[in-house]
Amino acid sequence: MSVARRYHTASTLANGYVLVVGGFAGASSLNSAELYNPSTGTWTTTGRMSIARGYATASTLANGLVLVAGGANETGYLNSAELYNPSTGTWATTGSMSITRYQHTTSTLANGSVLVAGGSNSAYLNSAELYDPSTGTWAITGSMNTARMYHTASTLANGSVLVAGGYNGVTYVNSAELYNPSTGAWTTTGSMSVTRMNHGASTLANGYVLVIGGVSTNGVYGNSTELYNPSTDTWTTTGSMSITRDYSTASTLANGLVLVAGGYNGASYLNSAELYNPSTGAWTSTATMSTFRAYHTASTLTNGKVLLTGGSDGGTLNSAELYQSI
Numbered sequence: 001m002s003v004a005r006r007y008h009t010a011s012t013l014a015n016g017y018v019l020v021v022g023g024f025a026g027a028s029s030l031n032s033a034e035l036y037n038p039s040t041g042t043w044t045t046t047g048r049m050s051i052a053r054g055y056a057t058a059s060t061l062a063n064g065l066v067l068v069a070g071g072a073n074e075t076g077y078l079n080s081a082e083l084y085n086p087s088t089g090t091w092a093t094t095g096s097m098s099i100t101r102y103q104h105t106t107s108t109l110a111n112g113s114v115l116v117a118g119g120s121n122s123a124y125l126n127s128a129e130l131y132d133p134s135t136g137t138w139a140i141t142g143s144m145n146t147a148r149m150y151h152t153a154s155t156l157a158n159g160s161v162l163v164a165g166g167y168n169g170v171t172y173v174n175s176a177e178l179y180n181p182s183t184g185a186w187t188t189t190g191s192m193s194v195t196r197m198n199h200g201a202s203t204l205a206n207g208y209v210l211v212i213g214g215v216s217t218n219g220v221y222g223n224s225t226e227l228y229n230p231s232t233d234t235w236t237t238t239g240s241m242s243i244t245r246d247y248s249t250a251s252t253l254a255n256g257l258v259l260v261a262g263g264y265n266g267a268s269y270l271n272s273a274e275l276y277n278p279s280t281g282a283w284t285s286t287a288t289m290s291t292f293r294a295y296h297t298a299s300t301l302t303n304g305k306v307l308l309t310g311g312s313d314g315g316t317l318n319s320a321e322l323y324q325s326i
C-alpha cells in the first residue's frame with residue numbers, strides 16, 4: 001500500500017477490488033483510501049474521506065457504495081458517516097449516527113439496512129441504530145441487553161445477528177445476544193464458556209459461528225475456541241489453537257476451512273497462521289506470513305485467495321500479502 005495503516009477497514013467491492021480506508025499510522029489518523037486490483041496485484045490511491053478516522057466500520061451496500069461509519073481521530077470520537085462511490089472514486093457525506101462510537105460492529109441485514117451495535121465513546125454503549133441506504137438516514141432500534149465494545153457480530157442464515165463477548169466497561173463479557181430484524185429487538189441467547197474481547201468470529205458453511213481466542217478476564221490471552229449452534233442457541237467448546245491470539249483475523253475459505261492469521265499474544269506480534277477444520281474440530285498449522293501482524297485486515301477475494309493488509313508489528317505496516325489455500 002502507499003500508506004502504512006492499522007485499525008483500518010477493508011471492503012471487497014462488486015468488481016472484486018478491495019477498498020482499504022483510513023486507520024492510524026502510529027498515532028496519526030488517516031483519511032486516505034486505496035484500491036487493490038486482484039488481477040494485477042497492485043494498489044492505486046483513490047479519493048480521500050472528508051474526516052480522518054480509524055476504528056471505523058465499512059459495509060459494502062447492495063447498491064455498490066461503501067458506508068464508512070464512526071470511529072475516532074485525534075480530536076475525538078465520531079458519529080459521522082461517509083459513502084464511497086466506486087464508479088467515481090469519490091466520497092460523499094451521508095447521515096450521521098445519533099451518537100459517536102468507535103470499536104462498534106456493523107452488519108448488513110437482508111433488506112439492505114446496516115445495523116450498528118455498541119462500541120464506546122468514553123461511555124460504553126448498548127444502543128444500536130439502523131442505516132437506510134435508500135434515505136441516507138439513521139434510526140434508533142432496540143438496545144442490546146449489555147453494553148459492549150471489542151465484541152463480534154455475525155449474521156446467521158435466518159437473518160438474525162449474533163453479537164458475542166466484548167467489554168462492558170466493568171468486566172469482560174461471555175454473554176451473547178441476537179438481533180431479530182423483524183421485531184427490532186435483542187434477545188439474550190446462550191453464553192460462551194469463556195469471557196472474550198478482541199476475539200475473532202467467522203460463520204461456517206453449516207451456519208454455525210466459530211469464535212476464537214481474544215483476551216479474557218484478568219487479561220489472560222486465549223487459545224480456546226467455541227461454536228455457536230443456531231438451532232439450539234448453545235455454545236460448545238471445540239479444538240484449541242496452537243497459540244493464544246487476540247486481534248487476529250478469521251476468514252472462512254471456499255473449501256470450508258477457517259484461516260486464522262497473526263494477532264498478538266500479550267508478549268509478541270504473531271506471524272503464524274492456522275486452519276480450523278469444521279468436520280474434525282481440529283486446528284493445523286499452515287504457511288507463516290512474511291510479517292508479524294496484528295490490527296490488520298483479511299479479505300477473501302473472488303479468486304479464493306485471502307488478502308492480508310497492514311496492521312502492526314509494533315510499528316505500522318504498509319505491506320500486504322496473499323494466502324492461497326492448497
Ligand SMILES: *[C@@H]1O[C@H](CO)[C@@H](O)[C@H](O)[C@H]1NC(C)=O
Pocket residue numbers: 029031050051052053073074075076077078
Ligand atoms: C477529526 O474529527 C473531527 C470531528 O470530530 C473533525 O472536525 C476533524 O477535521 C477530524 N480530523 C481530521 C484530521 O480529519
Ligand SMILES: *[C@@H]1O[C@H](CO)[C@@H](O)[C@H](O)[C@H]1NC(C)=O
Pocket residue numbers: 109111112113130132133134181182183184
Ligand atoms: C430493514 O429492516 C429494518 C428492521 O426491521 C427496518 O427497521 C428497516 O426500515 C428496513 N429497511 C428498509 C430499507 O426497508
Ligand SMILES: *[C@@H]1O[C@H](CO)[C@@H](O)[C@H](O)[C@H]1NC(C)=O
Pocket residue numbers: 156158159160178180181182230231232233
Ligand atoms: C433465527 O434463529 C435464532 C436461533 O435459533 C432465533 O433465536 C431467532 O429468533 C431466529 N430469527 C428469525 C428472524 O427467525
Ligand SMILES: *[C@@H]1O[C@H](CO)[C@@H](O)[C@H](O)[C@H]1NC(C)=O
Pocket residue numbers: 223224240241242243
Ligand atoms: C491452551 O492454553 C491452555 C492454558 O491457557 C494450556 O493449558 C493449553 O496447553 C493450551 N493449548 C494448546 C493447544 O496450546
